[in-house]
Structure formats: structure tokens, C-alpha cells
Ligand SMILES: Nc1ncnc2c1ncn2[C@@H]1O[C@H](COP(=O)(O)OP(=O)(O)O)[C@@H](O)[C@H]1O
């Protein structure tokens with residue numbers, strides 16, 4: 001069974017088809033990039049996969065559960081237990097330290113555990129910044145705190161919506177390096193990006209256009225494993 | 235974690251929280267001031283009425299029936315109270331609460347010029363040696379202490395030469411052109427008298443056109459030896475309550491135990507009842523006008539205070555509503571994030587409510603003390619006395635603060651519940 005499966009998913013706002021008959025499958029441990037112009041429905045799709053929104057039509061199977069049919073409360077629980085979120089604008093709580101921001105995710109998941117939270121910060125190379133407030137950290141460091149927060153509860157899938165959109169090249173590299181590590185550890189990654197360089201490193205890149213999946217590019221250099229079913233080869 | 239977050243918001247949004255605390259303090263201070271004044275002044279006025287004493291008027295039964303039937307005051311229908319029973323009033327169960335009393339007899343008389351005048355016989359400072367060994371000087375000298383003496387002095391019954399002496403009202407004195415030391419000739423239905431004026435008084439009422447003299451003198455004028463028209467009694471009484479009101483309506487409706495309790499409490503009605511027991515064929519009833527009108531004004535004042543309190547609380551609720559909503563709106567991203575990383579509506583609401591309630595407690599306590607200060611100011615400037623703190627005010631104000639704060643939080647909480655993380659997390 002695939003970890004994630006979208007079957008003929010639509011998201012319709014009035015006349016606008018933000019997602020128009022999207023079907024895709026993501027296997028456990030896969031690293032998928034999503035590209036597309038602004039307004040093509042990338043965030044809409046991430047919100048649906050991230051259990052923050054429901055499709056107008058279609059099935060979204062996460063671990064075999066159709067999240068399109070779950071209650072709001074269950075969606076919160078699924079999100080809490082299985083999904084790690086990373087945003088373009090970081091979204092750290094600005095009066096909590098880096099460490100406390102990581103612990104906040106533990107707090108809503110189960111129990112805050114300072115030692116574990118500190119280990120997560122260590123993994124993103126920020127152990128020495130644990131007591132700093134977000135305002136005392138650079139953009140790259142803030143995004144690394146967000147990565148630590150996303151991975152603290154061992155999610156099955158990490159969803160990153162333009163995680164490097166606000167970062168300079170150097171920090172972009174650091175974050176991509178962190179994704180590599182997570183991928184090596186077996187975490188499933190779905191990363192939305194405008195940046196071809198960031199997209200390239202994934203195993204697979206999906207291109208959205210006007211709410212439709214228009215292209216699927218497989219990175220042959222990644223592992224050499226190809227699964228290919230499209231009519232529009234790259 | 236929870237505490238750390240609460241502290242974080244309180245510190246970061248301290249200006250807003252201060253405003254919320256201030257709004258609550260304002261509402262709480264008005265509520266506690268009004269409540270303190272209301273609870274305390276009610277008792278104060280009652281106490282004052284009690285120490286002023288209720289006046290009880292005793293009249294013959296026949297007269298009472300007649301005046302009830304025909305609503306006429308004149309003519310005691312040939313029935314009188316007996317003078318020799320007067321001493322018995324100081325023998326009733328509540329004798330010690332009877333501070334003063336005086337009999338009255340009216341002698342309709344004519345003056346030299348043929349005009350009519352009422353000559354009232356009464357006690358001025360009548361001395362009594364009581365069976366208990368005590369003595370009492372009773373009469374109008376103390377019961378009408380508000381009379382303004384214009385000339386001369388009060389008639390002194392104990393000075394020996396009091397027979398045929400009299401005091402005259404200011405209006406009558408002016409009409410007759412007499413003053414202290416002059417004499418006035420009056421002729422009653424059975425005797426003529428030359429009264430020696432010892433004093434002129436201004437009572438500010440119908441007494442000003444009357445002449446007051448000793449009981450004996452008036453009885454001789456009217457030929458009513460040993461009879462009196464009415465008695466006025468000044469007694470210390472316990473304020474009426476439900477039991478006394480029921481007893482006043484129908485004493486037979488009480489159980490034996492209740493009747494006992496009523497009889498042994500110094501209600502105006504039980505004292506009246508006991509006076510009737512010792513004065514033959516009499517009807518004793520409290521003169522209530524003063525007490526009642528004061529009570530009515532007090533009730534209206536209290537109603538006004540309740541209205542002020544309610545309005546100020548509504549104002550506070552509206553103010554809180556605005557401030558809390560603004561605070562939640564300002565934090566919508568943070569709240570969206572918490573929901574996104576797995577916080578349920580309940581825990582986010584709890585967080586916001588806890589912050590607001592901590593603020594509310596601070597504001598409420600400050601407001602309570604400020605309100606106590608206001609109460610003193612109101613007490614001194616309006617009622618002329620300090621306001622005692624009633625412990626009851628604390629829980630009432632606490633409950634009001636909680637209710638007002640909760641109501642004020644409703645719109646913000648509704649907004650918070652509806653807030654979807656997707657709306658705030660992706661900068662569209
Ligand atoms: N809540 C919404 N109401 C109406 N239209 C929306 C809403 N959310 C997204 N859209 C529209 O859906 C389309 C896709 O949006 P989005 O998924 O944010 O694009 P992307 O992330 O690819 O830039 C856009 O045209 C956007 O205006």
C-alpha cells in the first residue's frame with residue numbers, strides 16, 4: 001500500500017478549479033518535489049494532504065485512511081501524529097525560545113521533553129542557539145528550528161511549502177542538506193518549490209499548472225529507480 | 235509550557251492586557267461600590283428609623299371605627315380613654331422600649347372676640363415614679379423637641395405654679411397680639427379660664443394656631459375629668475420583617491411559636507398589641523408616614539444603583555469584547571500555527587481564556603478595592619456615614635466579574651474556533 005494516494009481530487013472555489021482532477025501516488029520514503037507557477041494550486045494541494053483542508057471531490061488516502069471523510073477533530077489528530085509542516089514564513093512563536101518552539105509541538109502531541117527537543121536542535125545544528133528567541137536568529141536558523149519542530153514527533157511525512165523561498169543560497173543549501181538526512185532516515189518528503197535547483201535533488205518532480213498535474217520528471221541520477229507512466233516525457 | 239506561553243502573551247501584550255484589566259477594574263469598582271452602599275445603607279437607614287423610634291398613636295376604639303367608616307377625624311364620638319390607665323403603658327412586656335409618651339385632650343373653646351380655638355391639654359414634663367423604682371419625665375417637652383421656642387420658656391409642670399399656665403402657637407399669638415407673660419381668656423364647654431402665657435412656639439404645623447396647657451386645665455375647660463382623647467407613644471422598635479407584616483395583617487394566622495416570637499420581639503405591631511391589652515377599648519397603631527417615605531426613597535435609590543451597576547457591567551463586557559477580539563486577531567497566525575501543529579480548539583481556547591482570566595482577576599481585585607474607596611466617598615457625601623464592608627460583596631462581585639468576562643470573550647472565542655490554519659499560514 002502506498003503511503004499517500006490522491007484519486008481524482010478537485011478543489012473548487014466558485015468558478016475556479018484550484019485543483020482539477022489530480023491523481024498521484026507517493027510511496028513511503030519517497031522524496032517528491034512539486035513545482036508550478038504561482039496560483040497553480042500547490043499550496044491548495046499541500047493543505048489537503050496536510051489535513052488542514054478538505055477536497056471538494058475525490059479521495060485522499062493517507063495510510064489507507066480517506067482523510068476527505070474524517071471529522072475536523074480527527075484531522076487534527078492525524079496531522080499531529082503523522083505530519084510535520086514547514087512553511088515559507090517559518091511561523092515561530094516569537095516569545096518562545098528556539099527550544100520552547102520545538103517543545104510546543106511535543107506539548108500538543110504528547111509531553112514536552114526538553115532533552116529530546118535539544119537533540120532535535122542538535123540535528124539541525126542549532127544546539128548552541130536553544131535559548132535564543134526567533135528575533136535573535138537569522139532566517140536560515142529560524143527555518144532550521146522549523147525543521148526541528150517538524151521532525152520532533154517522528155512524522156511519517158514532512159510537507160514543506162516553499163521552505164527555501166525566504167532564504168539565501170547558503171541557508172538553502174543547509175536546509176536541503178537537512179532534507180537529505182531526513183530522506184536517508186526514511187522520512188517521506190513532499191517539498192513545494194519555485195527553485196529548480198531545490199526541485200532537482202528530489203527523486204521525482206511533479207509540475208502543476210492551473211490545478212492539473214502537467215508533468216512528472218524523474219531524477220535518474222538520484223537512485224536510478226524509475227517509475228514512469230506519463231505521456232509527456234521530459 | 236502552558237505557563238510559559240501564558241506569561242509570554244501577558245508580557246508581550248501587556249498594553250492590551252492592561253486595558254482589559256482596567257476595563258474590568260472599572261466595572262468591578264462600580265459594582266462593588268454600589269453593592270456595598272446598597273447593602274450597608276439599607277441597614278443604616280433601618281437602624282436610624284429604629285433609634286428615632288416609631289411613633290404609636292393610641293385612640294379610642296369607637297373613634298377608630300368611625301374614622302375608618304366615614305373618614306372623619308372630628309368628635310371622638312363620646313368615647314374616651316381613661317387617664318388613670320396611662321401608667322400601665324410602662325408595665326407592658328416591652329416597657330423598656332417605651333422612651334416617652336403623652337396623653338392629649340382637645341378642648342374646643344372660644345376666645346373673647348368669639349373666634350374658636352383649640353386648647354390642647356397634655357403632659358409637658360410629667361414626672362412618674364415607676365413600680366420598678368425608676369422614674370420618668372414624659373411629655374411633649376421631649377416628644378416635640380423640634381418646636382422652636384420664640385419667646386418665654388417651656389411650661390414646667392414640676393414647678394408647682396403650672397395650673398392655668400399655657401403655651402401658645404406663633405400664629406395664634408400673632409393674631410391675638412399676645413406674648414410671654416400676657417394672659418388669654420378662653421371659654422370652654424363647661425368652664426371659663428384665664429390662661430397665663432409662659433411661652434410662644436413655632437411648630438411649623440397646625441399646632442401653631444392652638445394653645446397647649448396642662449391636662450387638668452383642658453379637662454376642666456371641656457368638662458372631661460379623667461378622660462383623654464389620645465395617647466402618643468415613642469418606642470424603640472425592631473424593623474418590620476415578614477413575620478411582623480403577617481402579624482400586622484392577621485395575628486391569628488401565626489402558629490403558637492411564631493406568635494410567641496412576634497410577641498417577644500420589639501416590633502411596632504407587637505408593642506401596639508401590648509398597649510391595647512392594657513388600655514381599655516383602645517386602638518394603637520404605628521404612625522408610618524415618615525418611615526414609609528424614607529423607605530420608598532431608599533428603594534428608588536437602590537433601584538438606581540442596580541441600574542448603574544448593570545449598565546457599567548454591560549459597558550465593561552463590550553469593552554472586554556473589543557479588546558479580547560483585537561488580541562486574538564493580532565495573534566491569529568500564532569493560533570493558526572498551534573492548530574496546524576496539532577492543538578485542538580479546546581486547548582487554544584483554554585490558553586486564551588486563562589490569559590484573560592488572570593487579567594480579569596488582577597483587574598477585579600484592583601476594582602474591588604477602588605470600589606470600596608468609592609463607596610466611602612458616596613457614603614460620606616450622600617449618606618453622611620462610613621460604609622461598612624460586607625463580606626457578601628466579595629463573592630457577588632467575583633461572580634459578576636466572571637460572568638462579564640465570559641460574555642466579553644464569546645465573540646473572540648467564536649472567532650478563534652472558526653479560524654482555519656490555512657487562512658493565516660500561507661501568506662496569500
Ligand atoms: N480560500 C480560497 N478562496 C478562493 N480562492 C482560493 C482560496 N485559496 C486558494 N484560492 C485560489 O486557488 C488558486 C490556487 O492557489 P494556491 O494553491 O495558493 O496556489 P500556489 O500555492 O500554487 O501559488 C489561486 O488562484 C488562488 O487564488
Ligand SMILES: [Mg+2]
Nearest residue numbers: 042043044660
Ligand atoms: Mg503557495
